[in-house]
Amino acid sequence: MQEFFDIAPLVDWLSAAYQWLIEHVADPWNFLQLVLLALLYPLARFAARRLGPLLEARLASLTVRPGLAALFRALPSLLAPVVFLILLWFVIGIMQEMTWPSRSYLLRIVASLMTAWIVIRLGSTFIRNPVVAKTLTLGVWTLAALNITGLLGPAIEVMDALSFNVGGLRISLLTVVNGMASLALLLWGASALSRILEARINRLPDLTPSVQVLLGKLLKITLLTLAVVIALNSVGIDLTALAVFSGAIGVGIGFGLQKVVSNLISGVILLLDKSIKPGDVIELEDTFGWITSLGARYVSVVTRDGKEYLIPNEDLITHRVVNWSFSNDLVRLEIPFGVDYSCDPHEVRRVAREAAAKSPRVSDETSPVCHLVGFGDSSLDFLLRFWIKDPQAGVVNIKGEVLLAVWDAFKEQGIEIPYPHRKMILQEPIIVKTAPEAPNPLEASTS
Template identity: 70%
Template sequence: MDDFFDMDQAAETLRFAGDWILLNVTNFWTLLQVVLLAVLFGLAMLLGGRLRAPVEGWIARASVPARFAAQVRVLPSLLRPFLYLVFLWIALAVLRQSTWPSRSYLVSVAVSLLTAWVVIRLVTTFVRNPALAKAVAVAAWTLAALNITDLLDPTVVLLDSLAFTFGELRISLLTVVKGMLTLALLLWAASTLSRFLERRISGVRDLTPSVQVLLGKLLKITLITLAVVVALNSVGIDLTALAVFSGAIGVGIGFGLQKVVSNLISGVILLLDKSIKPGDVIELGSTFGWISSLGARYVSVVTRDGKEYLIPNEDLITQQVVNWSFTNQLVRMEITFGVSYSCDPHEVRRIAREAAAKPSRVAKDTPPVCHLAGFGDSSLDFVLRFWIRDPQDGVANIRGEVLLAVWDAFKEHGIEIPYPHRHLLVTHPIPVETRERPAES
């Protein structure tokens, strides 16, 4: 294995840095530029602090298109750097007119660095992910700063010298940095492209929701895999060199990621057999709600009380699931009641059917039905059945509306709903023994 640290290359880099410091730092004009940079910085901070409130008020009153809202919101935070940049441009112009261009080198570098930072800050506002935007900004500005200060080539050489070899594979710090940057860029591009394609697929009305989700997930997995492969090949890493570790990786996936892989495969099965799809109303154990989205690992189920349950895909495969809207949205509801024996059962059936049809959520094309279910101890027992097409809006509430409608109708027509009576029958006198309480002494 080669030495990880090349002493000769490091010494050459240090000598280059020392010569650069002696040439550009230790002189009167450099110190003058440092003082000028400090004074202009303080002036920009003071003036920017006073102008920020008026600028924020103007932005709040202005009508900004939604697609440029992120760029406009960042303007108040860029006010001080922008003022500082204007002051530096003026100072640079004055120095170049009054002395040699080489004596304004530090101000020129500061202008270039600050210009690059402002431009990169504005460009990264188009990236929606804050963490990714910050990473892209730091990487882009670092490269720009090294290039502006003529340190890019020495830095590249230094990073490339910090390397080790494994067989025929040589990995340097430069390779790692390039691979990370390339991978981040390709993953961002793959994610953006997959979101665009998913939106286009969701607009195709000929595809069912489950097929749309399946195609979107397959495209995303394919694009991400392709991004990783291209990133590794772009930095010169031969994937065949990693074949030695494939067995260990397979064992690790088999044991450590068993549940994850099971949920992934279960999700694909759910999408293929179309037993579960977005919008379905399901009941799993004590959870009742409608499916909001299908993920690679879990299904999001939203209940009537606003709770969102993330149910693993494996549970939907291995457990009994009640899908209230598997074939269609028509769901039958059932309630039972009893009336007094003095009531006409034919009239009771008619009144109950008419009352059950009054709530707006009860389906009109399938009228309610009412049947005499039996002769109870103190009542005629009936079963009333009706249908709804929106179980996602709840089933307990519509059952309660129908019961109230039946109650009002029975009260209007004088139909009595009996309740059980309990009588105490005494055939023999019950002896009661009394005792006198002894007097207290």
């Protein structure tokens, strides 16, 4: 632990930085360059405010590819640094013509820093995650700035000196920074590679959707695990030392992560037995909708009203699930109805079948059928059955469409749908008494 508190390297680095400031700032020419920088930056900001609307209008009129849209959106925010850089190089050119090139040293350093910032900022626009883009931009520019100013070597020595020992392993600030950078870079590369390979797998026609999802998930887990292992080895961490913690991890999984592990295993089982796949229409308790994606812990089900339910994989294993499109897309629907006793039941069956068959969503592979199922109190009771191939497009809407077609056909053929009839039987006669009529006040006044 004594090495961690040894501030001698830090003092040396600060002394070097102070000496650099004395040599490059405490000079009349350097003071002049500082004044020029203080004047050029507000001038660049003023010019950017004037040119900004023109640039935005010009960019809005252009048609760009989706991959370059983020790059074009970042250009207005970089207008001031670009104008400042142009002014810097213009002033540097004038000073090099009028005096020694070394007397524009500070201006050239600032110009190099601005150039690095603009290039790195433009490159970061291709990263979709804004947090990762900002972190990467700041980290890479800091590294470039230290290299441009010649302080990269001393900074590395200071970070390496700030260290401590854990057993036989020496951990320094430099090791931590290198490890985090390597881990972030490898994880990003593994994620990008897994997305590319998963897209290739999804385009293979010989694989079912369940197998495609399973291979994609396994491939992603494998690549991410390899990225972590390689990053740990790159900083000199012996992975055999992690075996000490395997018992504690096992206990934690056994007690605290039971549901998580259960959902993970259930997800693998669902993918292997192919009972659930993206695009299936399922019904689980009060939830009815189609599956949009299979996750490691849950299944995403979107209902007709736009709600997205994240159902744990374990529920799909342990509960009764109705898969409307498991082995066959054909789904049979039933509509009960009744007609008046005066109607011909044979004609009713024919009209109902023809009306249902007119709907474009009703399958023509299996013709609709209509059965007389009972003699009701006030109607002949029928059951109309028909088949559809697209339950993901909705069930209630097609039932309503068929009911309207049947209603129109019954109206056209004069088939009536009766109202319930009720008879009231009185055991004893009821005497009804009428009240005497009240005299009319107008007649009384006339008489």
